Amino acid sequence: MTIRRALVVLGALLAVVLGAAAPASAHAALVNTNPGEDSVVKTAPQQVLLTFSEGVLLSADSLRVLDPAGGRVDSGTPQHADGKSSTAVVALRAGLGDGTYTVAWKAVSEDSHPVAGAFTFSVGAPSKTSVVLADQEQAVGGGAAGVLYGIGRYVAYAxxxxxxxxSVFLAVCWPRGALLRPMQRIAVGGWVALVASTIALLMLRGPYVNGNGLGDAFDLGVMREVLNTRPGAALLSRLLLLAAAAVFLAVLFGSYAKRGTPANESERAERADLAWGLGIGGGVIATGIAATWAMAEHASVGIQSALAMPVDVVHLLSMAVWLGGLTALLTALVAGLGIEREAVQRFSRIGFAAVTTLVATGIYQSWRQLGSWDAFVSTSYGQLLLVKIGLVVLLVELAWLSRRWTARLGAPAVSVTAAAAVKRPERVVAGSSTDPARQAQLRLQRTARDKTQAKRTREADLERSGLRKSVLAEVAVAVVVLAVTTLLTGTQPGRAAQEKTGSAPAPATSSSSSGLPLSVRIPYDTGGPKGKGQALITIDPGRVGQNEVHVLISGADPVPVDVPEVKLEFTLKAKNIGPLPVPLQHLDVGHWTAASVQLPIAGTWEVSVTVRTSEIDQVTETKNVEITS
Structure with missing residues (x-):
């Protein structure tokens, strides 16, 4: 298998890996709800309020509240409460009856990733509900749109x-190479891939965020909504910058490359002016395109965002100069284009600077996104980052090997392939056959001879052969690094994941501070058939004195189930009080209640629930709740 085919196959496999990856984790974490999740309130609330760990973008259907039968009971359009972008509130219709209500929500994090979820609360007492949200609310960021969006992001980076x-390689390291078709194809191919992927991302943005299917990709109304968001504006800006990049490539491969070596002082000055113009213009375009990622992804949110965004731009530029330059160098070496020793050494110096910058900016990004050493192993982001760090270390080792081969390079042995890289007219040999079939056969023979001669020339140059192999290994590892980087940009940062855990509402909420009953959810597993489930215990009002207690037992799915026996006890270990048994009465399917439970002292009480699912399968689980005075 040829090197080109191997790289194509490797890229295809990585695209499949990216496409098969799980949808991005929630980047904006839901930290509080009112009414509380799984809570039981006495009277119907007037609104539902959600609070997130960071700002979110809302749409007309970001909050839907459904009654036990699945009917909509929300009224109006979701808004930010008190102008805070980290909140979402929607009003409810008046006169809601008792029962369990489902809140389905979806939004877009400030770092452009969609988030969604659902929870329930009950008015009066829990009830059965027929609401099914698996297909409606959980598709955001996933499905076919999520797969295609992930592939598009990878192609955009590549x-x-x-x-x-x-462009940097040809403009700075090897200007003569800008005349060669194989080298031109790399830059132009990158431009085409970036344009195509950006258009695809714009079209897929709506389905990716809304989870309504690929049909939304062709909906002009959805497209207008996308363009009014920050990610949409970033993608549109990228397209405009790519139009300017097309002009840059036309000048680089046109007037600049064809000027050749200046013959006099005037031509040298003119070429220098053109080089400065290309450098400044190209730098502005490359920086602007990198900024379209920084302004809409991880760098734009969280701590030190004002510093993180320019650091992210520098990180992307360094990555592109190194990895794209490696691809250009590999092409020159494999095709036998006779690249000069000085050009390779020049890129070696530029590549060293790029790698140094890449590592420095990567260390800062890792600290900012992780927040602690523990996040390396306790979060998906940290685990992916460990993989990337290992790959980068391997890349640096391979780069060091390539620098050693570079130092040993001699003068290039220009092959027939290099000479044929620039289009030249066909020579007509006197007396040769004019039969078209014969002419075609002769051309095939010449091509085969040229390839054989090129291969012999490459194999005879040991230094270039060694450099070619080490650069090939660098490019292969770099392709994997790029895939891991793409996955990282779609994974919740370690710092955000830990903040989500730390800021998540406690399983029990005291009514003294929130005005709502205290609620606690306790999973259980008796070990027998259908022995897994959970017990939802509500204590109203959750204060010292008389309380009303409800116990709702559900199976592996959130559907109430009856079990042969349920026992409940309270213990205040700090005061050696208890255990106090609670006399439960069976009220409905999976629902037990006690009208008068006396908790005499404030403090941290241990709630102990015993669930028996058969004659022999039984388990007791405990959890602490805070009873206030």
């Missing part, structure tokens, strides 16, 4: 690296 890296 295209950017090819465009910027090859």
């Amino acid at each position: 295209g950017y690296a090819m465009l910027v890296g090859a």
Whole structure:
């Protein structure tokens, strides 16, 4: 298998891996709800309020509240409460009856990733509900749209690296190479890939965020909504910058490359002016394109965002210069284009600077996104980052090997392939046959001879052969690094994941501070058939004195189930009080209640629930709740 085919197969496999990856984890974490999740309130609330760990973008259907039969009971359009972007509130219709209500929500994090979820609360007492949300609310960021969106993001990163890296390589390291078709194809191919992926991301943005199917990709109304968001504006800006990049490539491969070596002082000055113009213009375009990622993803939210965004831009530029330049160098070496030793050494110095910058900015990004050493192993982001760090260490080792081969390079042995890289007219040999079939046969023979001669020339140059192999290994590892980087950008940062855990509402909420009953959910597993489930215990009002207690037992799915026996006890270990048994009465399917439970002292009480699912399968689970005075 040829090197080109191997790289194509590797890229295809990585695209499949990216497409098969799980949808991005929630980046904006839901930290509080009112009414509380799984709570039981005496009277129907007037609104539902959600609070997130960071700002979110809302749409007309970001909050839906459904009654036990699945009917809509929300009224109006979801809004931010008190102008805070980290909140979402929607009004409820008047006169809601008793029963369990389902809140389905979806939004877009400030870092452009969609989030969604659902929870329930009950008015009066819990009841059965027929609401099914699996297909409606959980598809955001996933499904076919999520797969295609992930592939598009990977192609965009790869295209950017090819465009910027090859342009820098040809403009700074090897200007003569800008005349060669194989080298031009790298930069132009990167430009085409970035344009195509950006258009695809714009079209897929709506289905990716809303989870309504790929049909939304062709809905002009959805497209208008996308363009009014920050991610949509970033993608549109990228397209405009790519139009300017097309002009840059036309000048680079046109007037600049064809000027050749200046013959006099005037031509040198003119070429220098053109080089400065290309450098400044290309730098502005490359920086602007990198900023379209920084302004809409992880760098734009969280701590030190004002510093993180320019650091992210520098990180992307360094990545592109190194990885795209490696691809250009590998192409020159594999095709036997006779690249000069000085050009390779020049790129070696630029690549070293790019790698140094890449590592420095990567360390800062890792600290900012992780927040603690524990996040390396306790979060998906940290685990992926460990993989990336290992791959980057391997890349640096391979780069060091390539620098050693570079130092040993001699003068290039220009092959027939290199000479044929620039289009030249066909020579007509006197006396040769004019039969078209014969002419075609002769051309095939010449091509085969040229390839054989090129291969012999490459194999005879040991230094270039060694450099070619080490650069090939660098490019292969770099392709994997790019895939892991793409996955990282779609994974919840470790710091955010830990903040989500730390800021998540406690399983029990005291009515003294929230005005709602205290609620606690306790999972159980008796070990027998259908022995897994959970017990939802509500204590109203959750204060010292008389309380009303409800116990709702559900199976592995959130559907109430009856079990042969349920026991409940309270113990205040700090005061050696209890255990106090609670006389439960069976009220409905999976629902037990006690009208008068006396809790005499404030403090941390241990709630002990015993569930028996058969004659021999029984388990007792405990959890603490805070009873206030």
